[in-house]
Amino acid sequence: MDPINSIANWLEGLFTGWGLAPWLVNLILTGLGIVVLSTVALIVAIVCVWIERKVVARFQDRLGPNRLGPFGLVQPFADILKLLLKEDITPTGVDKIPYNISPIIALATVLILWGIIPLTPTVLGSDINVGVLFIVAMGAISTLGIIMAGWACNNKYALLGAFRMVAQMVSYEVPMVIALMIPVILASSMGIHQIVESQSVWYIFVVPLAALIFLISSQAELGRGPFDLAEAESEIVAGFHIEYSGMKFGMFYAGELLHAFTVGALFASLFLGGWSGPFVEQVPMLGVVYLFTKALFIYWVIMWIKYSLPRLRIDHMLSFNWKFLTPLALALLMVVALTHKLLSNTDPWVYVLSMLVANIAVGWIALSLARRRAIIERKKFEENRALARPAESAAAAPTS
Amino acid sequence: MTAVQIIFLLVAAATLGAGLLVVTAHNLIHAALWLVVSLFGIAVLYVLLNAGFLAVAQVVIYIGAIAILVIFAIMLTRKVAADSGPQTNSNWGWGAALAAALFGALFWIFQGWPGINTALQPLSESQDTVVQLGQALLAPDEYLLVFEVASVLLLAALIGSIMIARVRKDS
Numbered sequence: 001m002d003p004i005n006s007i008a009n010w011l012e013g014l015f016t017g018w019g020l021a022p023w024l025v026n027l028i029l030t031g032l033g034i035v036v037l038s039t040v041a042l043i044v045a046i047v048c049v050w051i052e053r054k055v056v057a058r059f060q061d062r063l064g065p066n067r068l069g070p071f072g073l074v075q076p077f078a079d080i081l082k083l084l085l086k087e088d089i090t091p092t093g094v095d096k097i098p099y100n101i102s103p104i105i106a107l108a109t110v111l112i113l114w115g116i117i118p119l120t121p122t123v124l125g126s127d128i129n130v131g132v133l134f135i136v137a138m139g140a141i142s143t144l145g146i147i148m149a150g151w152a153c154n155n156k157y158a159l160l161g162a163f164r165m166v167a168q169m170v171s172y173e174v175p176m177v178i179a180l181m182i183p184v185i186l187a188s189s190m191g192i193h194q195i196v197e198s199q200s201v202w203y204i205f206v207v208p209l210a211a212l213i214f215l216i217s218s219q220a221e222l223g224r225g226p227f228d229l230a231e232a233e234s235e236i237v238a239g240f241h242i243e244y245s246g247m248k249f250g251m252f253y254a255g256e257l258l259h260a261f262t263v264g265a266l267f268a269s270l271f272l273g274g275w276s277g278p279f280v281e282q283v284p285m286l287g288v289v290y291l292f293t294k295a296l297f298i299y300w301v302i303m304w305i306k307y308s309l310p311r312l313r314i315d316h317m318l319s320f321n322w323k324f325l326t327p328l329a330l331a332l333l334m335v336v337a338l339t340h341k342l343l344s345n346t347d348p349w350v351y352v353l354s355m356l357v358a359n360i361a362v363g364w365i366a367l368s369l370a371r372r373r374a375i376i377e378r379k380k381f382e383e384n385r386a387l388a389r390p391a392e393s394a395a396a397a398p399t400s
Numbered sequence: 401m402t403a404v405q406i407i408f409l410l411v412a413a414a415t416l417g418a419g420l421l422v423v424t425a426h427n428l429i430h431a432a433l434w435l436v437v438s439l440f441g442i443a444v445l446y447v448l449l450n451a452g453f454l455a456v457a458q459v460v461i462y463i464g465a466i467a468i469l470v471i472f473a474i475m476l477t478r479k480v481a482a483d484s485g486p487q488t489n490s491n492w493g494w495g496a497a498l499a500a501a502l503f504g505a506l507f508w509i510f511q512g513w514p515g516i517n518t519a520l521q522p523l524s525e526s527q528d529t530v531v532q533l534g535q536a537l538l539a540p541d542e543y544l545l546v547f548e549v550a551s552v553l554l555l556a557a558l559i560g561s562i563m564i565a566r567v568r569k570d571s
Contacts, residue, residue: 062415
């Protein structure tokens with residue numbers, strides 16, 4: 001028995017002993033669970049601020065926060081105090097209600113995702129049978145929050161940023177949904193809990209290409225570099241949250257950082273076995289440690305990509321999605337579904353190895369097609385390049 | 401009254417109220433945002449009916465795609481986002497009469513339907529509605545033909561939009 005369920009059972013016995021009705025006990029316990037889970041997630045967000053600043057500093061050959069407390073650990077709390085004490089400015093001409101709702105939506109759609117991530121074999125918020133689609137649905141609502149923020153601000157740059165962000169999120173949702181379908185096929189369930197439980201072999205070794213597509217499209221959903229055109233400083237200042245100050249900006253910021261960590265946790269649950277690891281059957285609370293370690297690793301990979309790659313141009317970003325990623329994801333979905341149907345009754349090792357080979361083959365074919373296309377495009381460009389060339393006679397003149 | 405009934409009444413009232421505001425709001429963007437609230441209310445009603453898949457699909461398709469598209473269309477259309485002009489045109493009486501007739505007809509049909517008064521049976525834990533829905537959609541003796549026809553219709557719409565948006569090389 002893990003401590004969280006023991007506490008829940010003890011509280012349930014206590015409340016029932018007081019003579020409360022069962023539905024009221026259930027309501028109180030659910031409410032408590034929501035408060036505890038979102039508090040933990042928000043504390044994780046505070047830690048994420050420190051991790052993000054430290055890691056980006058290392059990628060840029062700096063030290064990062066190092067003055068307040070050991071290793072600058074108190075710095076995020078100072079940041080929060082500063083954000084709380086800042087004057088809350090509401091610019092003229094804003095649309096009040098959407099302006100104030102959108103930071104809440106930005107943070108809430110991320111927090112709510114923690115409700116379906118299984119933390120240990122026994123502790124999870126809600127085991128809904130459409131968990132994978134729920135992730136997509138929350139992404140859809142966060143898109144709405146961004147467009148509301150961009151429009152309500154009465155600022156052209158904010159609107160442009162929101163347009164870019166929404167175009168990006170709506171487009172990259174497509175390969176993301178298709179990539180999410182692949183673990184669903186392998187586990188024969190849309191519930192995250194069942195997907196974690198059925199990973200006797202981590203899905204990243206079975207379908208590495210699907211994991212890669214999911215990572216790329218989540219990076220775009222997060223609006224992190226190289227897909228950070230929504231907040232391209234040199235073009236549109238800060239994007240959709242340009243007019244927000246104080247804690248309202250803080251909510252966008254915390255939402256973004258927590259979203260990156262949440263994507264790490266989702267990736268870990270879908271492809272890296274979630275809470276599974278040694279001794280997790282005996283000590284269920286170890287599952288949290290494993291899940292958070294895997295999630296932090298993916299979070300680090302996301303930062304690694306963000307701080308290493310330059311920003312894409314918007315047409316490149318869109319054509320990469322529609323002309324490469326989406327067809328690739330569709331082809332992979334068909335190949336995986338066929339392989340799964342043909343080989344699901346064979347030896348597990350044969351099954352895993354053929355899945356792996358099929359994935360690598362699809363990826364290799366896609367890359368070689370893209371390479372051939374790139375050679376053709378480059379040749380076309382080189383032929384028509386407007387270069388100043390010396391005229392034939394002029395070049396010949398000095399030698400004579 | 402059980403808790404579910406209270407939630408149902410609240411959500412239904414919110415959905416209808418938001419629906420009313422969609423047609424009465426002066427600002428078109430506000431109307432679109434109220435439409436989102438109304439669609440979300442429908443999703444909550446699906447959850448109350450234990451139809452989780454339909455609820456999530458409602459959010460993904462109607463809020464994530466259609467509402468966003470509506471908002472984009474309003475923003476890209478010149479000057480309609482400003483608060484101006486009358487709320488109704490000369491045909492509002494016909495519209496109201498049609499809506500009332502539609503409501504009356506639906507009300508009459510549901511009055512005669514025996515299912516309206518039967519209490520809902522709770523689903524057992526072992527029933528996976530998603531699996532049943534998937535099998536029903538793809539079974540040849542159930543809804544496979546309808547499903548495929550709907551897919552072809554969507555494909556035709558997709559190709560049509562590409563044809564309209566295509567840049568012709570010769571012109």
